[in-house]
Amino acid sequence: MVELTSFDDLINPRLHGKFEPEPVYDVPSEAPSEKASIALDETRTPVVIVDNLHVKYQVYSSGKSVGAAGAKRLLQSSTRGIREVHAVKGVSFVAYENESIGVIGSNGSGKSTLMRTITGLTTPAEGSVYASSRPNMLGVGAALIPDLSGDKNIMLGGLALGYNRQEINEMREDITKFAELEEFIDLPMRTYSSGMSARLKFAIAASKQHDILIVDEALAVGDARFRKRSEAKIREIRENAGTIFLVSHSMNSILDTCNRVIWIEKGVLMMDGDSKTVVDAYKAKKK
Numbered sequence: 001m002v003e004l005t006s007f008d009d010l011i012n013p014r015l016h017g018k019f020e021p022e023p024v025y026d027v028p029s030e031a032p033s034e035k036a037s038i039a040l041d042e043t044r045t046p047v048v049i050v051d052n053l054h055v056k057y058q059v060y061s062s063g064k065s066v067g068a069a070g071a072k073r074l075l076q077s078s079t080r081g082i083r084e085v086h087a088v089k090g091v092s093f094v095a096y097e098n099e100s101i102g103v104i105g106s107n108g109s110g111k112s113t114l115m116r117t118i119t120g121l122t123t124p125a126e127g128s129v130y131a132s133s134r135p136n137m138l139g140v141g142a143a144l145i146p147d148l149s150g151d152k153n154i155m156l157g158g159l160a161l162g163y164n165r166q167e168i169n170e171m172r173e174d175i176t177k178f179a180e181l182e183e184f185i186d187l188p189m190r191t192y193s194s195g196m197s198a199r200l201k202f203a204i205a206a207s208k209q210h211d212i213l214i215v216d217e218a219l220a221v222g223d224a225r226f227r228k229r230s231e232a233k234i235r236e237i238r239e240n241a242g243t244i245f246l247v248s249h250s251m252n253s254i255l256d257t258c259n260r261v262i263w264i265e266k267g268v269l270m271m272d273g274d275s276k277t278v279v280d281a282y283k284a285k286k287k
């Protein structure tokens with residue numbers, strides 16, 4: 001059984017000489033809701049534990065999310081016009097090593113919010129997320145620069161993933177090949193079609209072996225053929241002892257790639273089980 005540790009420990013272990021199994025987040029609410037008890041399978045290695053997770057957004061009624069300036073205004077006189085969106089409502093589950101978990105649900109059901117909270121990008125209102133290592137969202141988009149060539153962007157993306165120059169030089173041919181951009185790799189990325197950029201981003205991000213990887217559908221774009229190859233790559237990452245979450249509206253992708261599915265509707269966990277059972281139940285409900 002692995003020791004579950006907090007993000008703080010992962011970020012700077014030297015600051016945490018003594019191991020204290022703190023949750024990634026633990027924000028007690030004034031009136032805690034009844035906690036669902038989590039059943040752990042003792043025979044397998046848990047890598048992510050989501051315990052009674054609630055996520056809320058504060059939004060202006062204009063639809064804008066409340067940023068730093070908005071939060072300041074919240075402290076001032078009128079708070080009218082601010083609405084709360086309760087995007088994830090008491091979700092609990094345990095993900096184990098080597099699982100490939102599909103995350104499905106209607107538009108706006110809370111899938112991306114749940115994934116962002118697992119990676120630590122979004123703070124929960126209540127509940128906890130525990131992880132054995134830092135979960136990574138597949139994507140290096142933010143690190144890339146459109147005016148630079150695909151090749152230079154491989155270097156940038158690789159550095160963003162933590163590789164050194166020599167390692168990137170050894171990988172660049174494989175990445176270029178996987179992205180099918182051999183003839184275009186010296187051209188600026190802004191001249192690429194959206195499919196070509198998506199392929200390059202996927203190829204760079206997937207070059208790293210992630211222990212816990214989250215793939216949001218929006219990133220797994222490209223044409224049908226590339227989609228098949230990216231699915232195969234996802235399976236390969238999984239086989240190398242990784243755990244993968246795949247958010248998708250394509251039930252075929254989910255059935256081809258995942259051995260377990262979590263179905264969320266309006267922020268509530270509807271079903272968690274083997275892919276076919278959950279996808280069938282979801283399809284039946286959607287009819």
Ligand SMILES: Nc1ncnc2c1ncn2[C@@H]1O[C@H](COP(=O)(O)OP(=O)(O)OP(=O)(O)O)[C@@H](O)[C@H]1O
Nearest residue numbers: 057059065085087106107108109110111112113114
């Ligand atoms: N940054 C944000 N600020 C305010 N509300 C948000 C924010 N992000 C998401 N929401 C709201 O939270 C709810 C869940 O959204 P989320 O994006 O997690 O759903 P989703 O299941 O991923 O949707 P889709 O399938 O359409 O991508 C929605 O009501 C959405 O409007």
